[in-house]
Ligand SMILES: C=CC1=C(C)c2cc3[nH]c(cc4nc(cc5[nH]c(cc1n2)c(C)c5CCC(=O)O)C(CCC(=O)O)=C4C)c(C)c3C=C
């Protein structure tokens with residue numbers, strides 16, 4: 001790892017729970033053409049005129065309910081991961097966010113300050129699955145800043161690792177202890193995306209959401225199909241843990257707006273499950289490697305309330321990989337393979 005540096009790249013959070021900071025963050029996030037993929041003027045009117053003004057106060061309240069003394073859980077956990085990884089490798093490790101702070105330029109400059117002869121930076125997107133609105137936008141942004149600032153070092157980006165053995169091993173190890181308690185079912189809840197994004201990313205133009213059972217039928221489209229990659233992670237990790245088919249399923253959360261998003265929707269499944277006899281539920285969220293608003297508030301608070309209200313008896317959210325030692329090992333493995 002001579003003359004190399006590592007950047008852990010996550011999504012980002014508002015600087016604080018103040019409505020003005022949440023609004024600024026939402027404006028930056030939702031003005032991303034890979035997140036809301038409509039013409040720029042229309043996007044501007046929608047985000048500035050409708051979504052942000054209504055959503056910012058609501059989101060600020062949600063952030064307040066999960067915020068830690070040290071700051072946003074997503075940022076703090078990414079910093080903790082940075083520290084844990086730094087113990088395991090000789091190359092300097094920094095963090096960057098797609099939206100908000102710290103900016104990728106700051107991360108690159110920090111590495112240069114530590115290694116002035118820096119030759120290569122390995123970017124580790126903290127998203128296991130490829131989605132236009134997560135992995136792709138983070139990676140393109142990292143490349144854009146690298147090109148804009150004319151850095152002399154080479155940029156190497158880790159590919160999506162949704163089926164990488166070391167990642168799956170870490171995920172399975174983080175879930176395993178929870179299977180020792182009595183449970184009826186384990187739900188793998190992934191962040192959703194609009195179905196349109198899946199069709200748009202279909203490199204064959206004729207597979208995703210067009211062929212019956214598309215995610216189970218081999219296709220080159222899968223290299224960029226978020227749904228396929230989530231389904232694959234689910235089956236592989238369930239297989240590693242020996243969970244029988246009838247005891248696990250997957251769903252998609254966090255729908256925004258009126259478009260059709262990937263189904264089944266988590267909120268709907270949480271309401272239906274108790275009526276199907278599922279009373280003791282475990283929930284894992286493999287689309288996120290660090291706990292964040294979407295896991296701590298939407299699943300552990302809101303989701304739990306919905307499930308219990310619908311007749312469920314116990315609801316356990318399994319924490320994300322966060323700083324799990326096997327996750328740190330997995331990053332080391334993947335970085336070593338990439339250089
Ligand atoms: C069109 C809207 C959105 C798409 C598409 C989307 C995809 C997507 N997002 C993540 C990961 C995270 N999203 C988080 C928060 C969040 N996401 C959206 C909208 C879309 N995301 C919004 C508006 C927000 C902000 C909060 C809110 O108002 O609900 C987070 C949490 C950030 C935090 O600070 O804790 C994560 C992480 C993925 C992986 C993804 C596509 C696969």
Ligand SMILES: [Fe+2]
Nearest residue numbers: 191192254294
């Ligand atoms: Fe999101």
Ligand SMILES: [Fe+2]
Nearest residue numbers: 208214215228
């Ligand atoms: Fe598919």
